Amino acid sequence: MLQKPRGTRDFLPDEMEARRAVEWRLRDVARRWGYREVCTPEFEDLELFTMRSGEGIIGEMYVFEDKGGRKLALRPEITAAVIRMYINEAKVAPKPLRWCYFADCFRYERPQKGRYRQFWQFGVELIGADTAIADAEVIMLAADMLNATGVRYELKVGHLSFVKNLLKDVEPALQRTIRAQLDKKDFEGLKATLDGMNRPELAESLMTIVSCQDLKKAFEIAGDIPERERIEQTMGYLDAAGVRYSLNLGIARGLDYYTGIVFEGFADNLGAENQILGGGVYRLAHLFGGDDVASCGFAIGFDRVMVSLGETARTKETVAAIVCTDEGRTRALAVARAFRDAGIRTEMDLMGRGFGAQLGHAAKSATFAVIIGQREAASGEVTLKNLQSGEQKTITLEAALAEVGAVGSRG
RNA sequence: GCCAGGGUAGGGUAGUCUGGUUAUCCUAAGGGGCUGUGGAUCCCUCGACCCGGGUUCAAAUCUCGGCCCUGGCCCCA
Incomplete structure (x- = not known):
């Protein structure tokens, strides 16, 4: 019998209805915040993704050549495509642009719980607003959307400047290693790395700052950070709005294009693949030949949310x-x-x-x-x-x- | 890419250790008893050993390879 491709799934009507119900809850929240839905092609020039992430990701993508010999890839994520579209179609639109999308992505990876080769993301991009309240809006929206699904989660908010400032005189390759170790809370490895550099006091500061829950104390440790006022404002808005989050200044995110606030959401009841949301402030447009517009966005791992929600009793339609x-x-x-x-x-x-x-x-x-x-x-x-x-x-x-x-x- | 456990009708399962009748049972589906009142019951029907090689008189069972699933590692845009 013919099987479906590895890492893909079939959805029967019961499951499809459950998925659509959650999808529409997300869409409705986005709509109420003024975020309008966009759609980009299922496949793009391979270059769009390699420009941003390097050639290394080719191995994790579905890459193919079309009959005209063009090198194409099934989209492994949507942010790059949305920014490409912004540059192509909407560069002169009045700012800010509030966009959202719900679409499937493809990654050639080993499937496991909550990880599939075809998976869906519900994402949001706020383009062209480079302010504390813009950052706060996106995080509030993220919390609102996760709340609307009913999933139980933890939201972690951080900022890249703290670690960046501590590491400003460390060579870039080592910076990358250290950031990865901080993100994973691999303190053993971190110590080893820093002992090799003969900077034990740096290890102390870094380990304190990633577990620091007090913003004031974090500023004392990290030293003079130029974005201090914006960070304080953003966190102030979040606190005033009653957003449930914890400070985590160790969040690194995978990519270098993030420049400011970063945040991640984790489901309480999933296994190894428990991250259900990731996002932050980034600058990507200049890579694709546009202006250096600041953006802030996130994507929700829709399939993981559905796994986390589990089998919910469905009210049968009349x-x-x-x-x-x-x-x-x-x-x-x-x-x-x-x-x-x-x-x-x-x-x-x-x-x-x-x-x-x-x-x-x-x-x-x-x-x-x-x-x-x-x-x-x-x-x-x-x-x-x-x-x-x-x-x-x-x-x-x-x-x-x-x-x-x-x-x-x-x- | 690595590790562990799996794969038997649409779904759930027994059988595999110890090779040997027509592969077990439940359920679902279709039909009938029943051309104006349903879920019960009875009867009938449909329907499976993941794929390929090897061993053997004989393989669902032993063996090798592949594919796929589940979980973990790595990675995670």
Whole structure:
């Protein structure tokens, strides 16, 4: 039998409905903050991704050549594409731009829990607002969106300047090693690295600062940071808004284009792959030939959110099943039409089942049976049977529509 | 790329150690008993040993390779 490609998934209707429900909650929050949805191509020039991350990531992407010999890649993430689109299409639009997207991405990696080769991200990019309140807005939105999904999580907020300032006279290659060790809280490795440099006092400062929960103290340790006022303002807005977060100045993020505030969200109940959100302030546009506009954004790992939410009991949608006899079938089609026009999910027998069998099938799949036999066809009424309670009554079509519709609106 | 455990009808499973009848059971699905009242029950039907090589008179079972799944490591834009 033909199998689906490694790391991909099929979604049956139950799961699809659950995913769409969460997707729409996210979209609705974004909409209320003024973030409008955009869409970029599923594949892009390979160069778009290598310019930003180096040739090294080719091994982790789906790369292919098209019939014209162009080197292309399935998008491994969306931020780069959104910034490319901004430069191509919207450079002169009034700032700031508030954009969001929900789209699938592809990475050639070893699948495991919460990690698939095709996965979905819900992301947000705020382009062209380089202020403390802009940073705060994006983080507040991140918290709002995660809250809307119902996932249990921890939000960590940091800023790259602290560690950067402490490491300003360290050579770049070593800086990178140290930042990775701080991000992983690998203090053993960190000590070894710094002992090799003969800078034990630096190890002390770094280890203190990554676990520091007090912003004032962090500034004392890190020394004179030019962004101090903006950081204090941003955190002040978050505190005033009651955003639940913890300070974590060790967050490194994977890429060099982040320049300021960075933040990450972690689900409480996932295993190794528990990061469900990541973002920060970055400058990327100049890489693609645009202006050096500042942006702030994040992406939510949608599939991990769904894994974290687990099997949630779904409220079954109200379904009306039209049950008819041969004599009632023409009338039944008209009744079905009326139900569908009223927005009610309505199904008719297609299997040539007898009356009893139709009702039997309806009992398994529907909330109401709408019975149209010879008598109803003649009178123009319908018999509405509530399949949970067993009650039934013969009433006008309008009354039946009203009754089923009322249940539907209660969900 | 590395480590561990797995793969038997649509779903869930027994059988594998110790090779040997028509591969077990539950469920789902389709039909019938039942052409105006359903979920019960009874009967019938459909439907599987992941793929390939090896050993053997004989392989779901032993063996080798591959593919895929689950979890962990690495990585994580």
